[in-house]
Amino acid sequence: MATARLDSNRAMSAEAHEDQAVVVDFENRWGPINDFPNQDVATAMFRLQEVLAGEQLSSLExxxxxxxxxxxxxxxxxxxxxxxxxxxxxxxxxxRATSNTRYYIDLRLATVNFEAYMVRYFPDET
Known part of the structure; x- marks a missing residue:
């Protein structure tokens, strides 16, 4: 009786396992594209414009x-x-060294974590 019930439960869950495999395959194939970090460049540029208002910017990367x-x-x-x-x-x-009037500043977007993205999807390249 217990064996028959176990076999019945396995048969009923087979379709769910197949569906789960499809979802995992989809995430593995499309994850690097769907989860690519969004830098929201427009918002970052407007925010920099606000912070740097009145200052002279000669280079931005x-x-x-x-x-x-x-x-x-x-x-x-x-x-x-x-x-x-x-x-x-x-x-x-x-x-790097900053003079009285010249500045060189590095900063990161707080919502962007490329290192975690690379570790998750491309661990052999980090």
Whole structure:
């Protein structure tokens, strides 16, 4: 009796296991595309524009959530502090020597984690 019940339960769950396998296969194939980190470039640029209002920006690079900016300002330290206080940005640092008027700052978008994405989907490449 117990064996018959076990066989019946296995037969009823076979379709669910097949469906589960389809879902796992879909996630494995499309996960790297669906979960690619969204950098929301437009929002980041508008926020930088607000933070840097009145300052001169001479260069901007954005790659994998890392933003590198450089320019001139009468108070580079104030720019760094404003960026540090903005919740959109994290890991805000002077990236190289800064003079009294010239600044070089690296910062990350707080909502973008390319390292975790790479570890999850491309562990052999990290």
């Amino acid at each position: 954005l790659s994998e959530g890392l933003i590198r900016i450089q320019g001139t300002s009468s108070d580079p330290q104030a720019i760094l502090q404003r960026l540090e206080q903005d919740p959109m940005f994290t890991e805000v640092v002077f990236s």
